Amino acid sequence: MKKIIISTIAVSALLFTTSCENDFDTDVKDIQVSKGNADFSKYVALGNSLTSGYRDGALYSDGQNESYPSMIAQQMKLVGGGDFKQPLMPDNNGGLLLNTLAGPVQIANTKLFISGFVNGSPDIKNANNNTATALVNTILTGPFNNMGVPGAKVAHLLAPGYGNIQGIATKTANPYFVRFASSPTTSVIADFKAQKPTFFSLWIGNNDALLYALAGGDATVETLTPPAQFTQYYNALINEIASTNAKGVIANIPSVTSIPSLTTVPYNPLTASVLGGGNVTVGNATIDNLNTNLYGPLSQILAAVGGAGRIKPLSKTEANPLLIVDESLPNLGAQITGAALASGNPTLIALATYLGATYGQARQAKAGDLVPLTSKAEIGTLQTLPPGVPASLGAKGIAYPFADKYVLTATEVTDVNTTIDAYNVTIKAAADAKGYAFVDANKKMVELNSQSGISFDGVRYTAKFVTGGAFSLDGVHLTGRGYAIVANEFIKSINAKYNSSLPQVNANNYSGVRFP
Structure with a gap:
């Protein structure tokens, strides 16, 4: 997976997923749906690239249409949920060009695809020679229910000017938020609050550790957010969300060192x-x-x-x-x-x-x-x-x-995982203190990485690169099927907390890795 050219806004994220035997335990055809004591009429999702539907190393429209929040929103519609608007990319090529004062600037990489096989292994390439095809000249008209911002860390959601196109050159702005920010001076959390949501989901913090791990633990390339700083920003974000009085669900962070992007290439490949x-x-x-x-x-x-x-x-x-x-x-x-x-x-x-x-x-x-x-x-x-x-x-x-x-050395692996454990203590404490539903993404990632993996209607999913079905070609983000597994974890936690009975989605109905 390649990064956005802005070091602090590198392509991000992480993943997890569902149980080990057969998690499709709620048939969407037969369930009697109920909203319980939640109000899903205005659902807004906060997060990073995982929330946006990012996959295959890029953000593109087909992937966005299979984002886990959009799947959850479709189930919410069965009990009074409203429309769910996303800041869709203009094509399926991926990649992004923005028109800055200095002229058009390519910000992100185009999507990955399997072009064929070499010695039995998939030959993964970038579409269109890694060149974006669509120039984005105007700000999209919002507001948008999916506020997942690829590359965002916790602190970024609080930062004014994070959507200012002129801040791209100084690395204080995010090109994806530039596309749908309500103004150059706003913040992600300000645009969230302005929508007066009745329900929210939050999955953020992966990039605070992930980007450092993907950079081999090289602090000159990416930094690992210190746990005390993470706690400060996360609690500030939760307090801003709580001021809306919306009910919601938050997820913790899986170990980034167990994703295919960091476990596929062996330490000893030189035969x-x-x-x-x-x-x-x-x-x-x-x-x-x-x-x-x-x-x-x-x-x-x-x-x-x-x-x-x-x-x-x-x-x-x-x-x-x-x-x-x-x-x-x-x-x-x-x-x-x-x-x-x-x-x-x-x-x-x-x-x-x-x-x-x-x-x-x-x-x-x-x-x-x-x-x-x-x-x-x-x-x-x-x-x-x-x-x-x-x-x-x-x-x-x-x-x-x-x-x-x-290379992420074994010592650096320990440092990253210890830090993530500290992040997760903060996240769980916030969920308990505010009475929000909680998704233990870290636990589910362990299940996905088990030998048996998880299964839906006879289809088995694992964390194995390409063939496991859950992860896309960048080894970090999910396929449509992987995002469906995530959506079900959120739905199960929502139902348990708010006495609702939103039906789960059938992961097998969504797209996986595409082969030539």
């Missing part, structure tokens, strides 16, 4: 076949060359300077781990340089300064490290190297260590 482009003989020769000129000498030098085990020679028969930078390790760069100079090996002596500067915090990846889907395309691409350094040493993740942004 002889991969290194040889499908030719094992070529791959074995590549391994011999790497072991002779890099891995062997480096492993010996590291063992001598206190870094034993960081790097070991590659195997011809086993899958080999990626080469990465781990900034938590002591930097042995000076020691590596010194040992190379003292080695007596002319090649090592010539490369001594380069080796120390490049491999001082390098190690091979290990179980527990997570590789984002977006990093897969970078494996083996060439890093520009200083003059005199063989170009073959520039193969990223193979001979040149992957930078921090390409």
Whole structure:
């Protein structure tokens, strides 16, 4: 999945879903519907890309029409719910062009699709060469019931000017909110309150951790919102919502480290076949060359300077781990340089300064490290190297260590999950304090990731990339079927809290991953 070009407004979000045996326990044909003690006449949904219907790495109209809030709204109509208006994109290409003072600016990526298969694996590409086709010159006429804003963190929903087109250049505005903000100075929460909703849903906070995780835990690319700050903003948001006296439902945050975008690419994808482009003989020769000129000498030098085990020679028969930078390790760069100079090996002596500067915090990846889907395309691409350094040493993740942004280390995984746990304490406390219905998305994500997954009328869904049916091609957002599973979790929580009997939707009636 690629990000919006604004770092703080990167494409976002996360997912979860339903029970493990058969969650379709309410037949829409037979149920006697009731609104209970809730009023669904004006339902407004707040959130980020998951709420908007974002999927396949983009926001496009067909995906928006299968957003989980729109599904919930259709069920609410059975008991007096009103119309549900969404800020639909102009086409199904995805991607967005906005007309700024500086001229048209492309803001987001176009959607992903499977163009075919290569060696049995789906070949995923961007539509229209990643170029948006529709120029958006005018602000859409609202108000809109679906106020999901792709890329938004909790604090963004409170920020005035978050929909000001001139703020895009300074990274203080969101291009998606620009499209439907009531004015350049408004905030998401202000436009929400102006609609005087009778019922709301809120699923926000995923991006406060997700964007950092997808950036490999590199704080120079994305930040992890501190729990205390998250609590401050979340409670401020809840207090603003509560001032409307609307009833509603809020969801917590699933572990972002269990989504396909972070669990599909193994930490050890370097087999002889991969290194040889499908030719094992070529791959074995590549391994011999790497072991002779890099891995062997480096492993010996590291063992001598206190870094034993960081790097070991590659195997011809086993899958080999990626080469990465781990900034938590002591930097042995000076020691590596010194040992190379003292080695007596002319090649090592010539490369001594380069080796120390490049491999001082390098190690091979290990179980527990997570590789984002977006990093897969970078494996083996060439890093520009200083003059005199063989170009073959520039193969990223193979001979040149992957930078921090390409891999979420096991330590960073723990940090992210611990932070999410703290976020979820805040969210549950807010639901209890205000008397709102609560969706335990984190628990449901665990069920989706189980071996059995969940099933609806004989169709099984899991968190497996592409074939699991619930996640779209970006590995973060859901398919229409996945969003239907989410809608049912919200519906079940609403019914339990407000004594309503909204029927669940049939997930199998919605779209999944499209194959050629």
